[in-house]
Amino acid sequence: MGLRRTPAPPRPDDPGPGYVWVVRVETARWRVAGSGRCRALVTKGATCGAPAVAEVDRSLPGRGAQWYGCCAQHMRGRWVRNGDVCCWALEEEATADEQ
Numbered sequence: 001m002g003l004r005r006t007p008a009p010p011r012p013d014d015p016g017p018g019y020v021w022v023v024r025v026e027t028a029r030w031r032v033a034g035s036g037r038c039r040a041l042v043t044k045g046a047t048c049g050a051p052a053v054a055e056v057d058r059s060l061p062g063r064g065a066q067w068y069g070c071c072a073q074h075m076r077g078r079w080v081r082n083g084d085v086c087c088w089a090l091e092e093e094a095t096a097d098e099q
Helices: none
Strands: 019-026 030-032 041-043 054-057 067-070 079-081 084-092
Touching (some): 030 084
Antiparallel strands (some): 019 084, 030 054, 079 084
């Protein structure tokens, strides 16, 4: 199976002075899906059902991992690139002294 790839959403608006948007790899609660279907609710009691490209851990404290599949449309601003789930993250811009 080849690596799955989904389009990145547009970079968010200008973050303002001293900050920059960077691509961050999500490792804590997201992973690329091996199979499965999207579990996002689209109407009362009905899920999307499209092939999942990623999974999010929606477990509660004290319970094991509960992975929910997400299609590209329902990844909440995330995307798959080179086998990783990515998102935009806001960071402070490095100053000349820090470089």
